Amino acid sequence: MRRRLSVAALGMSLVCGVAAVAAARGPARAAWLPVPIAGAIQPADAIRAAAPSDWREVAPDDLLIVELRDGARVAIELAPEFAPVHVANIRRFARSGWWQDAAVYRVQDDYVAQWGLNETKKPLPDGVVAAPPAEYERPLAGLRLRPLGFPDSYAPMAGHAGGWPVGYDPGRGRAWLAHCYAMVGVSRDLAPDTGSGAELYAVIGHAPRHLDRNIALVGRVIDGIGALSALPRGTGDLGFYTDRKSDVPIARVRLASEMPASERPRYEVLRSDSRAFSLYVTGRANRGGDFFRVPAGGVDLCNVTVPVRRKGV
Amino acid sequence: MRRRLSVAALGMSLVCGVAAVAAARGPARAAWLPVPIAGAIQPADAIRAAAPSDWREVAPDDLLIVELRDGARVAIELAPEFAPVHVANIRRFARSGWWQDAAVYRVQDDYVAQWGLNETKKPLPDGVVAAPPAEYERPLAGLRLRPLGFPDSYAPMAGHAGGWPVGYDPGRGRAWLAHCYAMVGVSRDLAPDTGSGAELYAVIGHAPRHLDRNIALVGRVIDGIGALSALPRGTGDLGFYTDRKSDVPIARVRLASEMPASERPRYEVLRSDSRAFSLYVTGRANRGGDFFRVPAGGVDLCNVTVPVRRKGV
Numbered sequence: 001m002r003r004r005l006s007v008a009a010l011g012m013s014l015v016c017g018v019a020a021v022a023a024a025r026g027p028a029r030a031a032w033l034p035v036p037i038a039g040a041i042q043p044a045d046a047i048r049a050a051a052p053s054d055w056r057e058v059a060p061d062d063l064l065i066v067e068l069r070d071g072a073r074v075a076i077e078l079a080p081e082f083a084p085v086h087v088a089n090i091r092r093f094a095r096s097g098w099w100q101d102a103a104v105y106r107v108q109d110d111y112v113a114q115w116g117l118n119e120t121k122k123p124l125p126d127g128v129v130a131a132p133p134a135e136y137e138r139p140l141a142g143l144r145l146r147p148l149g150f151p152d153s154y155a156p157m158a159g160h161a162g163g164w165p166v167g168y169d170p171g172r173g174r175a176w177l178a179h180c181y182a183m184v185g186v187s188r189d190l191a192p193d194t195g196s197g198a199e200l201y202a203v204i205g206h207a208p209r210h211l212d213r214n215i216a217l218v219g220r221v222i223d224g225i226g227a228l229s230a231l232p233r234g235t236g237d238l239g240f241y242t243d244r245k246s247d248v249p250i251a252r253v254r255l256a257s258e259m260p261a262s263e264r265p266r267y268e269v270l271r272s273d274s275r276a277f278s279l280y281v282t283g284r285a286n287r288g289g290d291f292f293r294v295p296a297g298g299v300d301l302c303n304v305t306v307p308v309r310r311k312g313v
Numbered sequence: 314m315r316r317r318l319s320v321a322a323l324g325m326s327l328v329c330g331v332a333a334v335a336a337a338r339g340p341a342r343a344a345w346l347p348v349p350i351a352g353a354i355q356p357a358d359a360i361r362a363a364a365p366s367d368w369r370e371v372a373p374d375d376l377l378i379v380e381l382r383d384g385a386r387v388a389i390e391l392a393p394e395f396a397p398v399h400v401a402n403i404r405r406f407a408r409s410g411w412w413q414d415a416a417v418y419r420v421q422d423d424y425v426a427q428w429g430l431n432e433t434k435k436p437l438p439d440g441v442v443a444a445p446p447a448e449y450e451r452p453l454a455g456l457r458l459r460p461l462g463f464p465d466s467y468a469p470m471a472g473h474a475g476g477w478p479v480g481y482d483p484g485r486g487r488a489w490l491a492h493c494y495a496m497v498g499v500s501r502d503l504a505p506d507t508g509s510g511a512e513l514y515a516v517i518g519h520a521p522r523h524l525d526r527n528i529a530l531v532g533r534v535i536d537g538i539g540a541l542s543a544l545p546r547g548t549g550d551l552g553f554y555t556d557r558k559s560d561v562p563i564a565r566v567r568l569a570s571e572m573p574a575s576e577r578p579r580y581e582v583l584r585s586d587s588r589a590f591s592l593y594v595t596g597r598a599n600r601g602g603d604f605f606r607v608p609a610g611g612v613d614l615c616n617v618t619v620p621v622r623r624k625g626v
Contacts, residue, residue: 109539110494110618136606151464153613181423181519190603206494206519206615210600213607226422226546233539287523290503293449294526300466300613302519305423 043283047307050276055268056163057311060257062087064094064219065265066115068104069249072227074202075265076184078219079164081143082177083135086186086216089128089197094255096125098198103247104231108239110205113228114187115250116198124196134194136213137176140168144273145175150285150298154178154209158301160272164220165301167212177217180207180302182225186216204229207302222267222308266311280307356596360620363589368581369476370624373570375400377407377532378578379428381417382562385540387515388578389497391532392477394456395490396448399499399529402441402510407568409438411511416560417544421552423518426541427500428563429511437509447507449526450489453481457586458488463598463611467491467522471614473585477533478614480525490530493520493615495538499529517542520615535580535621579624593620 064076080087093099099116106114124130143161145168152158155167161175165183168175177183183203188195194216202221221228236242256264270277285299371390379387393400406412412429419427437443456474458481465471468480474488478496481488490496496516501508507529515534534541549555569577583590597617599608 107543109542134606150466152466153463153611153616154609191606207613209613209616210597210605210609212609214605229422230420230543230545232543284523292523292527293447293504296467296523296525298466300520300522303466303522 041279041283041286042289043280043287046276046279046283047270049279050270050274050307054271054274054276055309056271058222058256058267058269060259060264061091061255062219063256063265063267064090064253065256065259066253067251068227069251073224073265074221074227075223075267076202076219077222077267077269079177079217081162082138082164083186083216083218085129085132086135086194086197086218089132090200090218091255092125092128093197094253095258097252098122098125099250099253102250102253104228104250105234105244105247106201106238106240107204107228107231107234109233111203111208111239112201113204113231114199114201115248116187116200118199118247124198128196130196131192132194132196132216134192135216136194137174140170140173140175143168143175146272146277146281148281148299148301148304150300152301154212160277160304160306163269163272163306165304165306167209167301176213178207178301179203179209179211179215179217180220181205181305182221183217184219184221185211186218188215202228209302220306222269223265223310265313268309268311270307272306277307280304354592354596354599355602356593356600359589359592359596360583362592363583363587363620367584367587367589368622369584371535371569371580371582373572373577374404374568375532376569376578376580377403377566378569378572379566380564381540382564386537386578387534387540388536388580389515389532390535390580390582392490392530394475395451395477396499396529396531398442398445399448399507399510399531402445403513403531404568405438405441406510407566408571410565411435411438412563412566415563415566417541417563418547418557418560419514419551419553420517420541420544420547422546424516424521424552425514426517426544427512427514428561429500429513431512431560437511441509443509444505445507445509445529447505448529449507450487453483453486453488456481456488459585459590459594461594461612461614461617463613465614467525473590473617473619476582476585476619478617478619480522480614489526491520491614492516492522492524492528492530493533494518494618495534496530497532497534498524499531501528515541522615533619535582536578536623578626581622581624583620585619590620593617 058077062078066074078087102117104115105118145159145161147159156169158167165178165180166175167178186195186197187199234241286295375391377389391400415430417428418431458472458474460472469482471480478491478493479488480491499508499510500512547554598612
């Protein structure tokens with residue numbers, strides 16, 4: 001909503017921001033605890049200040065590349081630590097070429113874009129589990145959680161773990177992925193059906209967090225979401241395209257691990273247990289610079305878009 | 314995320330939902346207080362149960378119709394009770410035909426679509442206030458507030474007033490519009506510039522609430538947001554289109570009050586001080602029906618999309 005300011009004009013200097021923070025903090029604390037930081041910092045400065053070790057590369061087997069027939073590419077990081085059976089299915093769908101002839105067939109404004117074969121009766125590939133367990137949440141133990149530090153309307157606690165936005169309940173010892181923008185989930189019918197992973201959707205609007213713990217989330221679009229979010233909205237109920245000619249054809253879906261190493265796109269995600277990430281969250285909650293007049297002093301889980309960068313381009 | 318269920322299959326019956334609620338509530342209370350309701354209710358049922366008097370019609374002078382050259386229409390309800398000088402400017406821009414030759418020239422994914430004349434030096438119409446006051450908040454007094462009843466990450470309190478999503482601070486006695494999906498604001502440069510209203514934007518992604526109290530919000534797209542949210546994303550910094558040929562031309566912008574009465578589109582907004590609205594919020598927080606397995610037990614301000622309906626079509 002700035003009219004047209006250069007990106008450079010938005011931030012205070014990098015060195016300045018980080019030095020001020022370090023002075024205010026005193027001795028280092030465990031990096032995955034929220035760090036109260038005096039003053040305002042620009043999120044972009046926090047990202048720029050991250051050390052190489054603050055980034056983790058997305059494993060080629062966790063990187064799903066959806067190519068639309070018009071040439072656009074959508075890169076999805078899979079989350080096997082949250083939905084292992086669904087993710088194993090998705091890898092099998094990809095490796096078997098099952099999604100040839102698939103298409104985006106539903107785009108509901110402020111909600112989701114959905115793709116797959118739209119319930120044709122094509123037999124599932126070998127090894128796919130037709131009725132996976134309800135991988136809607138997992139044990140809290142084993143996650144390196146960074147509490148957001150601000151209230152959440154949907155979960156007892158919210159924060160980040162492994163670069164994923166999560167809700168969690170310390171009382172029950174359970175955690176779950178949150179339906180933030182660009183998160184990818186598995187379409188299903190009524191319970192106990194959880195969906196095989198054949199039909200997937202990406203969130204393209206304000207986070208529909210009421211779906212948390214009701215659907216298996218399996219990953220996040222980390223590049224190219226615009227190829228889905230800018231599609232024409234469907235005019236049928238729930239945003240389904242009413243005419244098959246409106247479907248947006250998918251050329252192929254591959255894991256990066258299936259591609260020749262030289263052709264694989266590579267991405268890095270900012271580690272949510274890094275100090276850089278804590279600075280970033282603080283910056284999102286207290287926007288500084290010349291444009292902002294009043295820092296919010298808070299941020300909601302899904303407004304902390306986890307930083308991703310392309311590697312080697 | 315449901316694969317393909319009919320809308321009818323999603324809800325319990327209307328009568329059933331409302332009767333159960335009435336039984337649980339006991340005697341009627343002031344309608345604009347949150348009503349704790351036992352059990353789950355479908356938001357659609359709450360809307361269907363609303364009485365005619367629970368709806369208010371948008372005044373023709375508060376209804377801005379943006380027509381794109383491709384024929385698409387975007388209807389915006391203006392909010393003079395929050396930003397009177399900016400809204401008066403916008404009415405003058407419309408009535409003088411100032412936005413002829415305007416275009417959408419910025420579309421930033423998960424953020425905003427922005428339109429206007431992109432800072433050409435066209436003289437402002439007579440009566441337009443070039444430098445309006447910072448109408449970023451207003452007195453709490455005079456608003457009929459319905460507290461959301463769930464925590465907010467951005468404001469001491471959040472709720473709805475007059476059908477608008479608001480943050481507020483009882484301590485300071487101030488209230489402000491919130492940057493929810495489809496809200497419309499006034500582009501500006503650095504403070505103390507507040508923007509004249511010549512350049513406007515609509516939110517097309519997850520609510521950028523950090524902009525609250527930093528920008529004048531002037532209304533909300535109540536119909537046709539898809540004509541903005543589905544536009545190709547700009548490839549320049551901040552989503553600006555880099556080539557003027559990419560701009561999406563606007564044919565004209567009129568107030569409904571300028572149109573012949575027989576041609577005016579008419580809309581009604583569900584009153585946020587109605588009991589139907591309280592039921593709707595409760596339904597958004599506790600989704601029932603056959604699809605949902607776990608109701609969230611909460612909802613965030615911007616996930617309570619204020620219901621709107623077309624009248625007389």
